[in-house]
Amino acid sequence: MNIKSEKLGFIVNPVAGIGGRVGLKGSDGEEIVEKALNLGAKPVASQRAKEFLNELKRLGVILQIVGYDGEMGGDEAREVGFDFKAVGSAKRSKTTAADTKRAVKDCVKSGAGLIAFVGGDGTARDVLDAIKEGVPVIGVPSGVKMYSAVFASTPRGAARLIYEYLKGRVAARLSEVFAVDEEKFRSDLLSIKLYGYLLTLSDPILLQASKTPTLVTGDELENQKAIAMRLIEEMTDNEIYILSSGTTTKAIADMLGLPKTLLGVDVIKKDRVIVKDANEAQILEAIKGEKAKIIVSPTRRQGYIFGRGNQQISPEVIRAVGRSGIIVIATRGKIATLDCLRVDTGEPQLDQQLEGYYRVIVDYNESQVLRCIA
Incomplete structure:
Protein backbone atom coordinates (compact mmCIF):
# COMPACT_ATOMS: atom_id res chain seq x y z
CA MET A 1 0.00 0.00 0.00
CA ASN A 2 1.32 3.44 -0.85
CA ILE A 3 1.41 5.92 2.02
CA LYS A 4 1.02 9.61 1.25
CA SER A 5 2.32 12.28 3.56
CA GLU A 6 3.39 15.81 4.17
CA LYS A 7 6.83 17.06 3.19
CA LEU A 8 9.89 15.43 4.64
CA GLY A 9 12.92 17.59 5.34
CA PHE A 10 16.03 15.58 4.50
CA ILE A 11 19.52 16.69 5.50
CA VAL A 12 22.80 14.81 4.99
CA ASN A 13 26.05 15.67 6.71
CA PRO A 14 28.31 14.35 3.92
CA VAL A 15 31.36 13.84 6.15
CA ALA A 16 29.58 12.17 9.07
CA GLY A 17 31.33 9.00 10.18
CA ILE A 18 34.30 9.46 7.87
CA GLY A 19 36.77 9.07 10.75
CA GLY A 20 35.43 5.73 11.97
CA ARG A 21 37.29 3.09 9.98
CA VAL A 22 40.58 4.99 10.13
CA GLY A 23 40.43 5.09 13.93
CA LEU A 24 39.94 8.83 14.46
CA LYS A 25 36.96 8.28 16.83
CA GLY A 26 34.91 11.06 15.25
CA SER A 27 34.53 13.38 12.28
CA ASP A 28 33.96 16.85 13.75
CA GLY A 29 36.06 19.65 12.28
CA GLU A 30 37.73 20.27 8.92
CA GLU A 31 41.15 19.26 10.21
CA ILE A 32 39.91 15.81 11.26
CA VAL A 33 38.07 15.31 7.97
CA GLU A 34 41.24 16.20 6.06
CA LYS A 35 43.27 13.83 8.21
CA ALA A 36 40.75 11.04 7.62
CA LEU A 37 40.91 11.53 3.87
CA ASN A 38 44.72 11.49 3.97
CA LEU A 39 44.51 8.15 5.79
CA GLY A 40 42.40 6.77 2.95
CA ALA A 41 38.95 7.16 4.51
CA LYS A 42 35.92 6.95 2.25
CA PRO A 43 32.72 8.93 2.89
CA VAL A 44 29.95 6.76 4.33
CA ALA A 45 27.03 9.18 4.77
CA SER A 46 25.84 9.05 1.15
CA GLN A 47 25.51 5.27 1.22
CA ARG A 48 23.68 5.41 4.56
CA ALA A 49 21.35 8.04 3.11
CA LYS A 50 20.54 5.86 0.09
CA GLU A 51 19.98 2.83 2.29
CA PHE A 52 17.39 4.88 4.22
CA LEU A 53 15.72 6.26 1.09
CA ASN A 54 15.57 2.90 -0.68
CA GLU A 55 13.84 1.33 2.31
CA LEU A 56 11.41 4.27 2.46
CA LYS A 57 10.58 3.70 -1.18
CA ARG A 58 10.25 -0.08 -0.73
CA LEU A 59 7.72 0.55 2.02
CA GLY A 60 5.59 2.53 -0.42
CA VAL A 61 5.92 5.94 1.22
CA ILE A 62 5.18 8.64 -1.36
CA LEU A 63 6.16 12.13 -0.26
CA GLN A 64 7.96 15.21 -1.41
CA ILE A 65 11.42 15.59 0.03
CA VAL A 66 12.78 19.06 0.62
CA GLY A 67 16.37 19.90 1.48
CA TYR A 68 19.64 21.22 0.18
CA ASP A 69 20.96 20.38 -3.25
CA GLY A 70 24.04 18.32 -3.95
CA GLU A 71 25.74 16.14 -1.35
CA MET A 72 23.58 17.44 1.50
CA GLY A 73 20.71 15.22 0.34
CA GLY A 74 19.54 16.31 -3.10
CA ASP A 75 21.84 13.95 -4.99
CA GLU A 76 20.71 10.89 -3.03
CA ALA A 77 16.99 11.74 -3.12
CA ARG A 78 17.02 12.19 -6.91
CA GLU A 79 19.12 9.06 -7.46
CA VAL A 80 16.63 6.92 -5.54
CA GLY A 81 13.75 8.51 -7.45
CA PHE A 82 11.97 10.73 -4.95
CA ASP A 83 10.27 14.00 -5.77
CA PHE A 84 12.88 16.41 -4.45
CA LYS A 85 12.62 20.17 -4.07
CA ALA A 86 15.77 22.13 -3.30
CA VAL A 87 15.25 24.88 -0.74
CA GLY A 88 18.89 25.96 -0.72
CA SER A 89 22.47 24.76 -0.96
CA ALA A 90 25.68 24.83 1.03
CA LYS A 91 27.56 28.10 1.03
CA ARG A 92 30.81 26.47 -0.06
CA SER A 93 32.12 23.13 -1.29
CA LYS A 94 33.05 21.88 2.20
CA THR A 95 29.90 21.84 4.29
CA THR A 96 29.86 23.09 7.88
CA ALA A 97 27.62 23.01 10.94
CA ALA A 98 26.22 26.37 9.81
CA ASP A 99 24.99 24.73 6.59
CA THR A 100 23.17 22.05 8.57
CA LYS A 101 21.49 24.63 10.77
CA ARG A 102 20.40 26.73 7.79
CA ALA A 103 19.10 23.62 6.04
CA VAL A 104 16.96 22.69 9.04
CA LYS A 105 15.44 26.18 9.22
CA ASP A 106 14.83 26.33 5.45
CA CYS A 107 13.18 22.88 5.41
CA VAL A 108 10.79 23.88 8.19
CA LYS A 109 10.04 27.20 6.46
CA SER A 110 9.13 25.30 3.30
CA GLY A 111 6.52 23.27 5.16
CA ALA A 112 8.37 20.13 6.25
CA GLY A 113 6.49 18.54 9.13
CA LEU A 114 9.20 15.99 9.84
CA ILE A 115 12.99 16.12 9.60
CA ALA A 116 15.27 13.16 8.84
CA PHE A 117 18.98 13.84 9.16
CA VAL A 118 21.97 11.66 8.32
CA GLY A 119 24.84 12.12 10.74
CA GLY A 120 26.09 11.55 14.26
CA ASP A 121 26.02 13.28 17.64
CA GLY A 122 27.50 16.50 16.24
CA THR A 123 24.84 16.70 13.54
CA ALA A 124 22.15 16.04 16.16
CA ARG A 125 23.38 19.03 18.15
CA ASP A 126 23.25 21.22 15.03
CA VAL A 127 19.67 20.10 14.36
CA LEU A 128 18.72 20.84 17.96
CA ASP A 129 20.19 24.33 17.69
CA ALA A 130 18.05 25.13 14.64
CA ILE A 131 14.81 23.15 14.88
CA LYS A 132 11.44 24.75 15.49
CA GLU A 133 9.69 23.51 18.61
CA GLY A 134 7.13 20.82 17.86
CA VAL A 135 8.73 19.49 14.66
CA PRO A 136 9.71 15.82 15.14
CA VAL A 137 12.98 14.42 13.84
CA ILE A 138 14.66 11.08 13.29
CA GLY A 139 18.38 10.52 13.00
CA VAL A 140 19.70 8.16 10.33
CA PRO A 141 22.84 6.79 12.03
CA SER A 142 26.04 7.66 10.19
CA GLY A 143 28.36 8.89 12.92
CA VAL A 144 31.07 7.10 14.85
CA LYS A 145 29.91 7.00 18.49
CA MET A 146 26.23 8.04 18.52
CA TYR A 147 25.59 8.33 22.25
CA SER A 148 22.36 10.31 21.69
CA ALA A 149 18.89 8.72 21.81
CA VAL A 150 17.64 10.34 18.59
CA PHE A 151 18.97 7.76 16.12
CA ALA A 152 17.16 4.85 14.58
CA SER A 153 18.70 1.42 15.08
CA THR A 154 19.84 1.37 11.41
CA PRO A 155 19.11 3.47 8.29
CA ARG A 156 16.41 0.92 7.39
CA GLY A 157 15.02 1.30 10.88
CA ALA A 158 14.71 5.06 10.34
CA ALA A 159 12.59 4.44 7.23
CA ARG A 160 10.37 1.99 9.08
CA LEU A 161 9.93 4.49 11.92
CA ILE A 162 8.69 7.11 9.45
CA TYR A 163 6.36 4.54 7.86
CA GLU A 164 4.89 3.62 11.26
CA TYR A 165 4.63 7.29 12.25
CA LEU A 166 2.67 8.15 9.11
CA LYS A 167 0.36 5.20 9.79
CA GLY A 168 -0.26 6.57 13.28
CA ARG A 169 1.34 3.61 15.05
CA VAL A 170 4.26 5.40 16.72
CA ALA A 171 4.42 8.77 18.46
CA ALA A 172 7.16 11.30 19.12
CA ARG A 173 8.80 11.96 22.47
CA LEU A 174 11.61 14.08 23.78
CA SER A 175 14.93 12.23 23.58
CA GLU A 176 18.41 13.10 24.84
CA VAL A 177 21.12 14.68 22.70
CA PHE A 178 24.62 14.33 24.12
CA ALA A 179 27.80 16.27 23.50
CA VAL A 180 31.01 14.25 23.43
CA ASP A 181 34.34 16.08 23.53
CA GLU A 182 36.05 14.48 20.51
CA GLU A 183 39.49 15.92 21.27
CA LYS A 184 39.47 14.25 24.69
CA PHE A 185 37.92 11.13 23.17
CA ARG A 186 40.86 10.82 20.77
CA SER A 187 43.15 11.08 23.82
CA ASP A 188 41.34 8.09 25.38
CA LEU A 189 39.31 10.26 27.78
CA LEU A 190 35.52 10.18 27.85
CA SER A 191 33.88 13.55 28.48
CA ILE A 192 30.14 13.51 27.85
CA LYS A 193 27.36 15.88 28.86
CA LEU A 194 23.66 16.32 28.17
CA TYR A 195 23.21 18.97 25.46
CA GLY A 196 19.41 19.05 25.24
CA TYR A 197 16.34 17.22 23.94
CA LEU A 198 14.85 16.66 20.49
CA LEU A 199 11.30 15.58 19.72
CA THR A 200 12.02 12.17 18.18
CA LEU A 201 9.99 9.37 16.62
CA SER A 202 9.96 6.66 19.26
CA ASP A 203 9.84 2.86 19.24
CA PRO A 204 11.61 0.44 21.64
CA ILE A 205 13.05 -1.66 18.80
CA LEU A 206 13.51 0.78 15.92
CA LEU A 207 15.02 3.63 17.99
CA GLN A 208 18.33 3.11 19.77
CA ALA A 209 18.64 4.04 23.42
CA SER A 210 21.19 6.56 24.62
CA LYS A 211 24.55 5.08 25.52
CA THR A 212 25.63 5.47 29.13
CA PRO A 213 29.19 5.14 30.43
CA THR A 214 30.02 2.22 32.72
CA LEU A 215 29.84 3.01 36.43
CA VAL A 216 33.07 1.62 37.85
CA THR A 217 32.01 -0.05 41.10
Whole structure:
Protein backbone atom coordinates (compact mmCIF):
# COMPACT_ATOMS: atom_id res chain seq x y z
CA MET A 1 0.00 0.00 0.00
CA ASN A 2 1.32 3.44 -0.85
CA ILE A 3 1.41 5.92 2.02
CA LYS A 4 1.02 9.61 1.25
CA SER A 5 2.32 12.28 3.56
CA GLU A 6 3.39 15.81 4.17
CA LYS A 7 6.83 17.06 3.19
CA LEU A 8 9.89 15.43 4.64
CA GLY A 9 12.92 17.59 5.34
CA PHE A 10 16.03 15.58 4.50
CA ILE A 11 19.52 16.69 5.50
CA VAL A 12 22.80 14.81 4.99
CA ASN A 13 26.05 15.67 6.71
CA PRO A 14 28.31 14.35 3.92
CA VAL A 15 31.36 13.84 6.15
CA ALA A 16 29.58 12.17 9.07
CA GLY A 17 31.33 9.00 10.18
CA ILE A 18 34.30 9.46 7.87
CA GLY A 19 36.77 9.07 10.75
CA GLY A 20 35.43 5.73 11.97
CA ARG A 21 37.29 3.09 9.98
CA VAL A 22 40.58 4.99 10.13
CA GLY A 23 40.43 5.09 13.93
CA LEU A 24 39.94 8.83 14.46
CA LYS A 25 36.96 8.28 16.83
CA GLY A 26 34.91 11.06 15.25
CA SER A 27 34.53 13.38 12.28
CA ASP A 28 33.96 16.85 13.75
CA GLY A 29 36.06 19.65 12.28
CA GLU A 30 37.73 20.27 8.92
CA GLU A 31 41.15 19.26 10.21
CA ILE A 32 39.91 15.81 11.26
CA VAL A 33 38.07 15.31 7.97
CA GLU A 34 41.24 16.20 6.06
CA LYS A 35 43.27 13.83 8.21
CA ALA A 36 40.75 11.04 7.62
CA LEU A 37 40.91 11.53 3.87
CA ASN A 38 44.72 11.49 3.97
CA LEU A 39 44.51 8.15 5.79
CA GLY A 40 42.40 6.77 2.95
CA ALA A 41 38.95 7.16 4.51
CA LYS A 42 35.92 6.95 2.25
CA PRO A 43 32.72 8.93 2.89
CA VAL A 44 29.95 6.76 4.33
CA ALA A 45 27.03 9.18 4.77
CA SER A 46 25.84 9.05 1.15
CA GLN A 47 25.51 5.27 1.22
CA ARG A 48 23.68 5.41 4.56
CA ALA A 49 21.35 8.04 3.11
CA LYS A 50 20.54 5.86 0.09
CA GLU A 51 19.98 2.83 2.29
CA PHE A 52 17.39 4.88 4.22
CA LEU A 53 15.72 6.26 1.09
CA ASN A 54 15.57 2.90 -0.68
CA GLU A 55 13.84 1.33 2.31
CA LEU A 56 11.41 4.27 2.46
CA LYS A 57 10.58 3.70 -1.18
CA ARG A 58 10.25 -0.08 -0.73
CA LEU A 59 7.72 0.55 2.02
CA GLY A 60 5.59 2.53 -0.42
CA VAL A 61 5.92 5.94 1.22
CA ILE A 62 5.18 8.64 -1.36
CA LEU A 63 6.16 12.13 -0.26
CA GLN A 64 7.96 15.21 -1.41
CA ILE A 65 11.42 15.59 0.03
CA VAL A 66 12.78 19.06 0.62
CA GLY A 67 16.37 19.90 1.48
CA TYR A 68 19.64 21.22 0.18
CA ASP A 69 20.96 20.38 -3.25
CA GLY A 70 24.04 18.32 -3.95
CA GLU A 71 25.74 16.14 -1.35
CA MET A 72 23.58 17.44 1.50
CA GLY A 73 20.71 15.22 0.34
CA GLY A 74 19.54 16.31 -3.10
CA ASP A 75 21.84 13.95 -4.99
CA GLU A 76 20.71 10.89 -3.03
CA ALA A 77 16.99 11.74 -3.12
CA ARG A 78 17.02 12.19 -6.91
CA GLU A 79 19.12 9.06 -7.46
CA VAL A 80 16.63 6.92 -5.54
CA GLY A 81 13.75 8.51 -7.45
CA PHE A 82 11.97 10.73 -4.95
CA ASP A 83 10.27 14.00 -5.77
CA PHE A 84 12.88 16.41 -4.45
CA LYS A 85 12.62 20.17 -4.07
CA ALA A 86 15.77 22.13 -3.30
CA VAL A 87 15.25 24.88 -0.74
CA GLY A 88 18.89 25.96 -0.72
CA SER A 89 22.47 24.76 -0.96
CA ALA A 90 25.68 24.83 1.03
CA LYS A 91 27.56 28.10 1.03
CA ARG A 92 30.81 26.47 -0.06
CA SER A 93 32.12 23.13 -1.29
CA LYS A 94 33.05 21.88 2.20
CA THR A 95 29.90 21.84 4.29
CA THR A 96 29.86 23.09 7.88
CA ALA A 97 27.62 23.01 10.94
CA ALA A 98 26.22 26.37 9.81
CA ASP A 99 24.99 24.73 6.59
CA THR A 100 23.17 22.05 8.57
CA LYS A 101 21.49 24.63 10.77
CA ARG A 102 20.40 26.73 7.79
CA ALA A 103 19.10 23.62 6.04
CA VAL A 104 16.96 22.69 9.04
CA LYS A 105 15.44 26.18 9.22
CA ASP A 106 14.83 26.33 5.45
CA CYS A 107 13.18 22.88 5.41
CA VAL A 108 10.79 23.88 8.19
CA LYS A 109 10.04 27.20 6.46
CA SER A 110 9.13 25.30 3.30
CA GLY A 111 6.52 23.27 5.16
CA ALA A 112 8.37 20.13 6.25
CA GLY A 113 6.49 18.54 9.13
CA LEU A 114 9.20 15.99 9.84
CA ILE A 115 12.99 16.12 9.60
CA ALA A 116 15.27 13.16 8.84
CA PHE A 117 18.98 13.84 9.16
CA VAL A 118 21.97 11.66 8.32
CA GLY A 119 24.84 12.12 10.74
CA GLY A 120 26.09 11.55 14.26
CA ASP A 121 26.02 13.28 17.64
CA GLY A 122 27.50 16.50 16.24
CA THR A 123 24.84 16.70 13.54
CA ALA A 124 22.15 16.04 16.16
CA ARG A 125 23.38 19.03 18.15
CA ASP A 126 23.25 21.22 15.03
CA VAL A 127 19.67 20.10 14.36
CA LEU A 128 18.72 20.84 17.96
CA ASP A 129 20.19 24.33 17.69
CA ALA A 130 18.05 25.13 14.64
CA ILE A 131 14.81 23.15 14.88
CA LYS A 132 11.44 24.75 15.49
CA GLU A 133 9.69 23.51 18.61
CA GLY A 134 7.13 20.82 17.86
CA VAL A 135 8.73 19.49 14.66
CA PRO A 136 9.71 15.82 15.14
CA VAL A 137 12.98 14.42 13.84
CA ILE A 138 14.66 11.08 13.29
CA GLY A 139 18.38 10.52 13.00
CA VAL A 140 19.70 8.16 10.33
CA PRO A 141 22.84 6.79 12.03
CA SER A 142 26.04 7.66 10.19
CA GLY A 143 28.36 8.89 12.92
CA VAL A 144 31.07 7.10 14.85
CA LYS A 145 29.91 7.00 18.49
CA MET A 146 26.23 8.04 18.52
CA TYR A 147 25.59 8.33 22.25
CA SER A 148 22.36 10.31 21.69
CA ALA A 149 18.89 8.72 21.81
CA VAL A 150 17.64 10.34 18.59
CA PHE A 151 18.97 7.76 16.12
CA ALA A 152 17.16 4.85 14.58
CA SER A 153 18.70 1.42 15.08
CA THR A 154 19.84 1.37 11.41
CA PRO A 155 19.11 3.47 8.29
CA ARG A 156 16.41 0.92 7.39
CA GLY A 157 15.02 1.30 10.88
CA ALA A 158 14.71 5.06 10.34
CA ALA A 159 12.59 4.44 7.23
CA ARG A 160 10.37 1.99 9.08
CA LEU A 161 9.93 4.49 11.92
CA ILE A 162 8.69 7.11 9.45
CA TYR A 163 6.36 4.54 7.86
CA GLU A 164 4.89 3.62 11.26
CA TYR A 165 4.63 7.29 12.25
CA LEU A 166 2.67 8.15 9.11
CA LYS A 167 0.36 5.20 9.79
CA GLY A 168 -0.26 6.57 13.28
CA ARG A 169 1.34 3.61 15.05
CA VAL A 170 4.26 5.40 16.72
CA ALA A 171 4.42 8.77 18.46
CA ALA A 172 7.16 11.30 19.12
CA ARG A 173 8.80 11.96 22.47
CA LEU A 174 11.61 14.08 23.78
CA SER A 175 14.93 12.23 23.58
CA GLU A 176 18.41 13.10 24.84
CA VAL A 177 21.12 14.68 22.70
CA PHE A 178 24.62 14.33 24.12
CA ALA A 179 27.80 16.27 23.50
CA VAL A 180 31.01 14.25 23.43
CA ASP A 181 34.34 16.08 23.53
CA GLU A 182 36.05 14.48 20.51
CA GLU A 183 39.49 15.92 21.27
CA LYS A 184 39.47 14.25 24.69
CA PHE A 185 37.92 11.13 23.17
CA ARG A 186 40.86 10.82 20.77
CA SER A 187 43.15 11.08 23.82
CA ASP A 188 41.34 8.09 25.38
CA LEU A 189 39.31 10.26 27.78
CA LEU A 190 35.52 10.18 27.85
CA SER A 191 33.88 13.55 28.48
CA ILE A 192 30.14 13.51 27.85
CA LYS A 193 27.36 15.88 28.86
CA LEU A 194 23.66 16.32 28.17
CA TYR A 195 23.21 18.97 25.46
CA GLY A 196 19.41 19.05 25.24
CA TYR A 197 16.34 17.22 23.94
CA LEU A 198 14.85 16.66 20.49
CA LEU A 199 11.30 15.58 19.72
CA THR A 200 12.02 12.17 18.18
CA LEU A 201 9.99 9.37 16.62
CA SER A 202 9.96 6.66 19.26
CA ASP A 203 9.84 2.86 19.24
CA PRO A 204 11.61 0.44 21.64
CA ILE A 205 13.05 -1.66 18.80
CA LEU A 206 13.51 0.78 15.92
CA LEU A 207 15.02 3.63 17.99
CA GLN A 208 18.33 3.11 19.77
CA ALA A 209 18.64 4.04 23.42
CA SER A 210 21.19 6.56 24.62
CA LYS A 211 24.55 5.08 25.52
CA THR A 212 25.63 5.47 29.13
CA PRO A 213 29.19 5.14 30.43
CA THR A 214 30.02 2.22 32.72
CA LEU A 215 29.84 3.01 36.43
CA VAL A 216 33.07 1.62 37.85
CA THR A 217 32.01 -0.05 41.10
CA GLY A 218 33.89 -2.68 43.05
CA ASP A 219 31.49 -5.39 41.90
CA GLU A 220 31.86 -4.28 38.27
CA LEU A 221 35.65 -4.41 38.45
CA GLU A 222 35.63 -7.87 40.03
CA ASN A 223 33.19 -9.06 37.36
CA GLN A 224 35.47 -7.71 34.60
CA LYS A 225 38.48 -9.48 36.14
CA ALA A 226 36.58 -12.78 36.32
CA ILE A 227 35.61 -12.49 32.64
CA ALA A 228 39.20 -11.61 31.73
CA MET A 229 40.54 -14.63 33.63
CA ARG A 230 38.12 -16.90 31.76
CA LEU A 231 39.16 -15.48 28.37
CA ILE A 232 42.89 -15.64 29.11
CA GLU A 233 42.64 -19.31 30.08
CA GLU A 234 41.05 -20.00 26.68
CA MET A 235 43.57 -17.97 24.68
CA THR A 236 46.20 -19.78 22.60
CA ASP A 237 49.72 -18.68 21.72
CA ASN A 238 49.18 -18.84 17.95
CA GLU A 239 46.01 -16.74 17.68
CA ILE A 240 45.61 -13.00 17.16
CA TYR A 241 42.97 -11.17 19.19
CA ILE A 242 41.21 -7.99 18.12
CA LEU A 243 40.11 -6.23 21.30
CA SER A 244 37.26 -3.80 20.79
CA SER A 245 36.82 -0.65 22.88
CA GLY A 246 35.58 -0.49 26.46
CA THR A 247 36.47 -1.24 30.06
CA THR A 248 35.53 -4.92 29.87
CA THR A 249 37.93 -5.68 27.02
CA LYS A 250 40.59 -3.48 28.60
CA ALA A 251 40.49 -5.72 31.69
CA ILE A 252 41.82 -8.58 29.53
CA ALA A 253 44.87 -6.58 28.43
CA ASP A 254 45.41 -5.32 31.98
CA MET A 255 45.52 -8.88 33.32
CA LEU A 256 47.95 -9.86 30.56
CA GLY A 257 50.15 -6.88 31.48
CA LEU A 258 49.64 -5.28 28.07
CA PRO A 259 48.78 -1.64 27.28
CA LYS A 260 45.28 -1.14 25.86
CA THR A 261 43.42 1.94 24.65
CA LEU A 262 40.12 2.40 26.46
CA LEU A 263 38.23 3.89 23.51
CA GLY A 264 40.12 2.37 20.58
CA VAL A 265 40.61 -1.05 19.01
CA ASP A 266 43.83 -2.94 19.71
CA VAL A 267 45.37 -6.05 18.12
CA ILE A 268 47.28 -8.38 20.43
CA LYS A 269 48.73 -11.80 20.92
CA LYS A 270 48.74 -13.37 24.34
CA ASP A 271 52.24 -12.07 25.07
CA ARG A 272 52.47 -8.80 23.14
CA VAL A 273 50.69 -5.90 21.45
CA ILE A 274 50.76 -6.08 17.66
CA VAL A 275 48.98 -2.77 16.93
CA LYS A 276 47.78 -0.28 19.52
CA ASP A 277 44.78 1.92 18.63
CA ALA A 278 44.52 0.26 15.22
CA ASN A 279 42.57 1.40 12.18
CA GLU A 280 40.88 -0.89 9.68
CA ALA A 281 43.87 -1.18 7.35
CA GLN A 282 46.23 -2.02 10.23
CA ILE A 283 43.87 -4.71 11.54
CA LEU A 284 43.55 -6.32 8.11
CA GLU A 285 47.33 -6.32 7.67
CA ALA A 286 47.89 -7.80 11.15
CA ILE A 287 45.49 -10.72 10.67
CA LYS A 288 46.39 -11.51 7.06
CA GLY A 289 47.02 -15.24 6.82
CA GLU A 290 46.58 -15.64 10.59
CA LYS A 291 43.95 -17.21 12.79
CA ALA A 292 42.16 -14.38 14.57
CA LYS A 293 39.29 -13.72 16.92
CA ILE A 294 37.32 -10.58 17.76
CA ILE A 295 36.54 -9.90 21.42
CA VAL A 296 33.77 -7.35 21.76
CA SER A 297 31.48 -6.04 24.47
CA PRO A 298 28.07 -4.55 23.57
CA THR A 299 27.39 -0.88 24.18
CA ARG A 300 25.55 -0.34 27.45
CA ARG A 301 21.76 0.08 27.04
CA GLN A 302 22.10 -0.01 23.21
CA GLY A 303 23.48 -3.52 22.73
CA TYR A 304 25.61 -2.87 19.64
CA ILE A 305 28.53 -5.24 19.12
CA PHE A 306 29.44 -3.65 15.77
CA GLY A 307 28.73 -0.21 14.31
CA ARG A 308 28.96 2.07 17.34
CA GLY A 309 32.41 3.38 18.23
CA ASN A 310 34.30 0.42 16.74
CA GLN A 311 33.96 0.93 12.98
CA GLN A 312 37.63 -0.04 12.66
CA ILE A 313 36.26 -3.58 12.95
CA SER A 314 34.79 -3.19 9.50
CA PRO A 315 32.77 -5.64 7.38
CA GLU A 316 36.05 -6.72 5.75
CA VAL A 317 37.58 -7.48 9.13
CA ILE A 318 34.49 -9.36 10.30
CA ARG A 319 34.42 -11.47 7.13
CA ALA A 320 38.13 -12.24 7.46
CA VAL A 321 37.62 -13.51 11.02
CA GLY A 322 34.24 -15.16 10.44
CA ARG A 323 31.21 -15.31 12.72
CA SER A 324 32.64 -18.27 14.61
CA GLY A 325 35.56 -16.07 15.67
CA ILE A 326 33.40 -13.45 17.40
CA ILE A 327 33.52 -13.60 21.22
CA VAL A 328 30.97 -11.46 23.09
CA ILE A 329 31.56 -10.50 26.71
CA ALA A 330 29.56 -8.32 29.12
CA THR A 331 29.37 -7.83 32.85
CA ARG A 332 26.19 -8.74 34.70
CA GLY A 333 25.48 -5.04 35.21
CA LYS A 334 25.68 -4.36 31.48
CA ILE A 335 23.73 -7.44 30.42
CA ALA A 336 20.90 -6.34 32.74
CA THR A 337 20.44 -3.22 30.59
CA LEU A 338 19.96 -5.23 27.36
CA ASP A 339 17.05 -7.05 25.74
CA CYS A 340 19.13 -8.10 22.73
CA LEU A 341 22.36 -7.54 20.84
CA ARG A 342 22.48 -5.36 17.72
CA VAL A 343 24.65 -4.93 14.63
CA ASP A 344 24.85 -2.04 12.17
CA THR A 345 27.99 -2.65 10.13
CA GLY A 346 27.00 -0.47 7.17
CA GLU A 347 26.33 -3.52 5.00
CA PRO A 348 22.74 -4.82 5.36
CA GLN A 349 23.58 -8.24 3.91
CA LEU A 350 26.34 -8.79 6.47
CA ASP A 351 24.05 -7.55 9.24
CA GLN A 352 21.55 -10.25 8.32
CA GLN A 353 24.28 -12.89 8.36
CA LEU A 354 25.29 -11.78 11.86
CA GLU A 355 21.76 -12.06 13.23
CA GLY A 356 20.91 -14.97 15.48
CA TYR A 357 21.94 -16.12 18.93
CA TYR A 358 25.26 -15.53 20.69
CA ARG A 359 26.69 -16.93 23.88
CA VAL A 360 27.71 -13.96 26.02
CA ILE A 361 30.33 -14.57 28.71
CA VAL A 362 29.15 -12.71 31.82
CA ASP A 363 31.39 -14.24 34.53
CA TYR A 364 34.13 -16.84 35.01
CA ASN A 365 31.73 -19.78 34.98
CA GLU A 366 28.62 -18.13 33.56
CA SER A 367 27.26 -17.35 30.10
CA GLN A 368 23.94 -16.11 28.80
CA VAL A 369 22.43 -16.48 25.34
CA LEU A 370 21.18 -13.31 23.67
CA ARG A 371 19.57 -12.80 20.29
CA CYS A 372 21.26 -10.40 17.88
CA ILE A 373 19.14 -8.28 15.53
CA ALA A 374 19.91 -5.84 12.74
